[in-house]
Amino acid sequence: MAKRDYYEILGVSKTASADEIKKSFRNRARQLHPDNKDSGDEVAFKELAEAYEVLSDAQKKSAYDRYGHEGVKGSTRDFDNVDFSSFQGFGFEDIIDALFNGGGRGFGSQAGRNGPRQGAHLRYDLDLEFLDAVFGVEKKITVKRLEDCTSCEGTGASPGSELKTCAICQGQGQVKQMVNMLFMQSYQVIACPDCQGSGKKIEKPCKDCKGVGQTRKPREFDLKVPAGVEDGTRLRLTQGGDKGVKGGPYGDLYVVIHVKEHERFIREGRTIHLRQPISFSMAALGGELMVPTVEGSKILTVPGGTQTGAQLTMRDLGVPSLDNPARRGDQIVHLVVETPTKLSKEERKLLEQLAELRKEKLTVGKGAEAQETVSAGANQSKKGKHKQNANNAQAEAEPESILDKIVDVFRPKNGEEKED
Ligand SMILES: [Zn+2]
Ligand SMILES: [Zn+2]
Numbered sequence: 001m002a003k004r005d006y007y008e009i010l011g012v013s014k015t016a017s018a019d020e021i022k023k024s025f026r027n028r029a030r031q032l033h034p035d036n037k038d039s040g041d042e043v044a045f046k047e048l049a050e051a052y053e054v055l056s057d058a059q060k061k062s063a064y065d066r067y068g069h070e071g072v073k074g075s076t077r078d079f080d081n082v083d084f085s086s087f088q089g090f091g092f093e094d095i096i097d098a099l100f101n102g103g104g105r106g107f108g109s110q111a112g113r114n115g116p117r118q119g120a121h122l123r124y125d126l127d128l129e130f131l132d133a134v135f136g137v138e139k140k141i142t143v144k145r146l147e148d149c150t151s152c153e154g155t156g157a158s159p160g161s162e163l164k165t166c167a168i169c170q171g172q173g174q175v176k177q178m179v180n181m182l183f184m185q186s187y188q189v190i191a192c193p194d195c196q197g198s199g200k201k202i203e204k205p206c207k208d209c210k211g212v213g214q215t216r217k218p219r220e221f222d223l224k225v226p227a228g229v230e231d232g233t234r235l236r237l238t239q240g241g242d243k244g245v246k247g248g249p250y251g252d253l254y255v256v257i258h259v260k261e262h263e264r265f266i267r268e269g270r271t272i273h274l275r276q277p278i279s280f281s282m283a284a285l286g287g288e289l290m291v292p293t294v295e296g297s298k299i300l301t302v303p304g305g306t307q308t309g310a311q312l313t314m315r316d317l318g319v320p321s322l323d324n325p326a327r328r329g330d331q332i333v334h335l336v337v338e339t340p341t342k343l344s345k346e347e348r349k350l351l352e353q354l355a356e357l358r359k360e361k362l363t364v365g366k367g368a369e370a371q372e373t374v375s376a377g378a379n380q381s382k383k384g385k386h387k388q389n390a391n392n393a394q395a396e397a398e399p400e401s402i403l404d405k406i407v408d409v410f411r412p413k414n415g416e417e418k419e420d
Contacts, residue, residue: 003069006051010048014065018056032045070121071121118251122253123255124141126141128229128257133257136229146217149208154213162203167201175193214242223255226322226325227322228270228319228320232258234255238252264292270329271319271331272318272319275336276289276334279340280339283305286301294317294319302335313332314332315330316328317330318330
């Protein structure tokens with residue numbers, strides 16, 4: 001059965017503060033806890049307790065936020081095995097305190113704490129070149145993870161020294177203890193505190209691992225990065241994390257992809273945007289030019305009468321879909337008409353002739369300042385804040401502002417999109 005979302009169980013949003021989470025938990029727990037004759041529901045209460053255990057713990061919460069239930073697997077207490085009948089006759093606050101304020105350690109399933117446990121999940125941050133993210137790449141990554149200590153082969157005992165049977169529990173790993181909590185009136189079986197439930201005691205701890213049995217070792221993995229990953233994509237290497245304890249499985253390794261920016265291409269999902277300056281005459285007359293694509297330079301045909309901001313789509317030259325590499329996005333070329341800034345005498349003359357031919361007025365008449373500049377010909381995009389310094393404005397903007405430009409200026413307006 002699929003597990004429900006912890007935030008949903010607690011009825012809080014993902015941005016809820018610790019206080020809100022606590023408040024909501026207490027309200028719901030009060031309703032659901034098995035002692036409540038009217039609305040008590042043991043199954044729902046256990047679900048709630050588990051959700052709260054994760055979301056009230058900063059570390060577990062962040063693992064859950066990042067990786068979902070997978071990220072906190074094995075790290076919650078086994079509430080299914082908590083016997084709530086032992087709570088009978090005790091107040092709600094006592095139960096909550098026992099569960100969450102440290103008092104709960106003495107009951108519940110001991111197997112969860114002392115039995116085999118999966119190792120921790122690890123995270124590795126991988127920087128990728130723009131094109132490697134587009135086409136995929138094979139990488140070798142080295143991760144330091146917990147593995148069995150080689151000196152003691154994971155026993156934690158100094159080589160040559162023996163593991164002795166624990167004298168406290170006679171090798172049973174469990175002891176009976178009088179439990180000192182209000183609602184526990186009898187003996188309870190708990191893990192032997194002397195040997196932590198193993199039944200064995202190390203006489204001389206291993207020097208290399210200080211008796212833990214595990215050390216962090218570099219381990220190399222071959223990582224296949226599929227085509228189409230993007231910034232923030234997580235790849236999971238099953239069993240790539242820390243070794244489990246007491247025979248528990250390895251945790252997983254999550255590789256988080258960081259894609260470097262490209263000096264020309266801007267990626268938006270599977271689409272690649274390119275800002276391409278074209279000359280004044282090409283904009284008017286049309287023509288062909290070579291533009292960069294992720295597959296190298298390709299010919300782009302520009303139709304005559306092209307305006308700044310026109311978009312030309314180059315089909316299937318975008319990013320492959322991560323799920324289905326056969327499906328590819330497009331490259332969209334955002335054309336920017338470059339107005340010449342320096343004119344030779346001859347050029348100036350020709351442009352003046354052209355203006356005359358087209359009956360374009362370059363001045364506003366008597367009394368007004370003459371604006372004898374070619375930028376007067378740019379009669380589109382009059383709306384909004386125009387560049388204050390049109391005479392000096394270079395069409396070639398700084399790369400960091402390109403995205404803004406694409407978002408604000410080059411976003412296709414209805415019916416304006418051109419395709420070739
Ligand atoms: Zn060791
Ligand atoms: Zn013991």
